[in-house]
Amino acid sequence: MSYLQEKIGAVVLHVKALPGSRRDEVRGVDGGVLKVAVTAPPEKGKANKALLAVLAEFLGVPRRDVTIISGETSRDKRIEVAGVTVAQVEEKLAKLER
Numbered sequence: 001m002s003y004l005q006e007k008i009g010a011v012v013l014h015v016k017a018l019p020g021s022r023r024d025e026v027r028g029v030d031g032g033v034l035k036v037a038v039t040a041p042p043e044k045g046k047a048n049k050a051l052l053a054v055l056a057e058f059l060g061v062p063r064r065d066v067t068i069i070s071g072e073t074s075r076d077k078r079i080e081v082a083g084v085t086v087a088q089v090e091e092k093l094a095k096l097e098r
Contacts, residue, residue, distance in 0.1 A: 010082040019047035
């Protein structure tokens with residue numbers, strides 16, 4: 001399964017959340033998932049909020065356009081991002097590898 005799926009007007013990302021990390025960052029694709037580190041602990045939704053904020057900033061979209069569609073209580077999540085295309089996400093990720 002690919003980490004990235006296209007929908008009409010949005011993309012769905014398969015994400016592995018890494019709460020309690022040293023810094024907030026998108027680490028890249030590994031093992032078929034997009035790894036995203038957040039400093040927030042995995043309690044009371046803090047890590048989820050931080051994860052959505054990190055992704056919104058990384059992809060250059062408003063926070064309201066990033067939502068969890070499954071995996072709310074799991075480290076493995078499916079996240080929908082409105083207003084971007086697969087090509088735009090891949091372009092942003094390619095910049096990480098440089």
